[in-house]
Amino acid sequence: MRAYEIITEHEMVFSRAGNKLKTKWRCTTGARSGRVVGNAKDCDKPIDQKKRAQMKVTRKTKAKQAARKSAKTKRVNPASKLLGMLNKMRKASVTSGGKKKTAYKQPKSSLKGTIKPRKTVKTRK
Numbered sequence: 001m002r003a004y005e006i007i008t009e010h011e012m013v014f015s016r017a018g019n020k021l022k023t024k025w026r027c028t029t030g031a032r033s034g035r036v037v038g039n040a041k042d043c044d045k046p047i048d049q050k051k052r053a054q055m056k057v058t059r060k061t062k063a064k065q066a067a068r069k070s071a072k073t074k075r076v077n078p079a080s081k082l083l084g085m086l087n088k089m090r091k092a093s094v095t096s097g098g099k100k101k102t103a104y105k106q107p108k109s110s111l112k113g114t115i116k117p118r119k120t121v122k123t124r125k
Contacts, residue, residue: 010040011094014086019079021086 008028015024015036024036027043037043059066074080 010037010043012090014083014090016077016079016083019077021079021083 009030010025010027013024013026013036015022022038024038025040025043026036027033030043031047032043032045035043074084
């Protein structure tokens with residue numbers, strides 16, 4: 001049995017720190033619901049209201065800048081690509097009740113069958 005199977009107040013997720021991956025916890029109940037924290041005990045800590053208000057202002061002013069930076073990181077950094085796959089696989093295995101599911105499915109191409117293979121032209125001698 002794993003810790004995240006017993007405890008329902010938080011679930012284990014993978015997180016990126018630079019180019020390395022770490023395991024962290026996502027709080028599922030309480031005031032920190034949905035937040036990813038480094039230690040499972042942090043889900044029950046009281047929230048500092050002054051820091052919370054300041055962070056709301058900072059997020060509002062830097063939203064576009066942060067979105068551009070995170071989009072580039074997710075596109076370029078190999079650790080970010082691996083991170084997405086690991087979290088999908090973990091979520092699929094936990095929610096399926098032990099049944100194995102594939103985390104990645106190839107996208108269905110709408111162009112399938114419309115593009116014909118190119119014919120090779122033989123040169124005359």
